[in-house]
Amino acid sequence: MHIPRWAIPAAVVAASGMLLTGCGKVPPGQQANVGVGAPQAVPDPARQDPSAAPSQSAAPTVLRVAEAARLGKVVTDAEGRTLYRFDKDTARPPASTCLDSCANTWPPVTAPKGRIQVDGVDRNLIGKTKRPDGLWQVTLGGWPLYRYAEDDGPGDVKGQGVGGSWFAAAPDGKKAGGEQQEQDDGDGNGGGRNRWAGWTVVKVRQHPRLGMIVTDGEGRVMYRFDGDRPRVSNCDGQCAKTWPIVKFTNWKKLKTEGVERSRIGFIERKDGSCQLTINGRPMYYFAGDRRPGDANGQGARNAWWVVSPRGEKITG
Structure with a gap:
């Protein structure tokens, strides 16, 4: 009997040394959780050792x-x-x-x-x-x-x-x-062309009402859903049409600005698509957002929220 990849427990994957192929290889020091969530970063000793910080006096x-x-x-x-x-x-x-x-x-x-x-x-x-x-x-x-x-x-x-x-x-x-410089307005385009086509771009942008929020390279606002669990999406069918997933390409085509790369991960959904996660939370767009910067989905059904650079929901 064929068992789909999304049904394989993470422990089995870790034991077998399997790596995801649809979403790219897992970065060194991280492990993949097929079908249930994002790679978990191994703590970096340098973060825990104050002596590893560069000396300010020099x-x-x-x-x-x-x-x-x-x-x-x-x-x-x-x-x-x-x-x-x-x-x-x-x-x-x-x-x-x-x-x-x-x-x-x-x-x-x-x-x-x-x-x-x-x-x-x-x-x-x-x-x-x-x-x-x-x-x-x-x-x-x-x-x-x-x-x-x-x-x-x-x-x-x-x-x-x-x-x-x-x-x-x-x-x-x-x-x-x-050198051709990417525009600093957060639209992800360099010199009038989309220099990041085919990439997963995660940026931080100042919203006039909500403060610093996470968007993609084109300025499209990302959301998280209270009905999900860490590394598990519960938005399928009609829900996924209203709230399209933010796709994850692969680790080699990931660009982050203002969001720590260690917070980024992905899940492989049942249909084989790869969905971006921040702090393990699956990320979505809202079909009702028409222009970059729109946040019309904020607070929808008291369950959908824009995201801070730390991956926390903003409920304001």
Whole structure:
């Protein structure tokens, strides 16, 4: 007798070492729960060890402008080391998503007590954002700034284009070298074209009434359902027509901005489709939302709610 994949208990999957194929491989350090929910992240020791956090006392407070080969003007620290920005961060609001081992490779430019000094950089573009590890990180045009550990010294730009997400910072806060930059308005389009077609994009957006809420790359609002359980969807049939699922593509085509990647997961539904989860809660759209930013489904039947960056329901 054929047993559908969604009916296989998670324990059996874990014991057999099976990996989902329809939704992509499970990231290292996580395990798949076929048909019942999202991968569960293995705790990162670096998060639990305060000594693993970058030292704030060693961070520079000076931003200067220098010429880099092939890139033109770039921003550097006081020692002439190139500073970078990360596509998976957000500029509105400023927020860093590079933590733990990432921050070892890309040390954040932090701001100790005292003012930030600038030389050739517009001071109006300079700011600070508080990182999850408690440090204050310098921002340029809203984008958190970093150094690259593989740069050997002043003038090096080895971090340019790493992973398709890291770019030297130009003096205006944009990417140096004329790289096509994704618009910062949250619509997921770069230069008038949908650069993230075929991807699962999870972003945070400011809603005038509800505050910071989760949307996709086009600004479509996501919802969670009180009738679900963690890693289990109870919205099928007519319900799924009114509340279409937010599809999960695969781990290689996942982009997050303002939402911790560790909160993201998926479930494989009975029809074989893969549904995005945040903190284990399945995510949906509302068919009654016509434009990006619409949240007409908020509070429907006192069971459907928009979602905060932490995956919690917003009932306001």
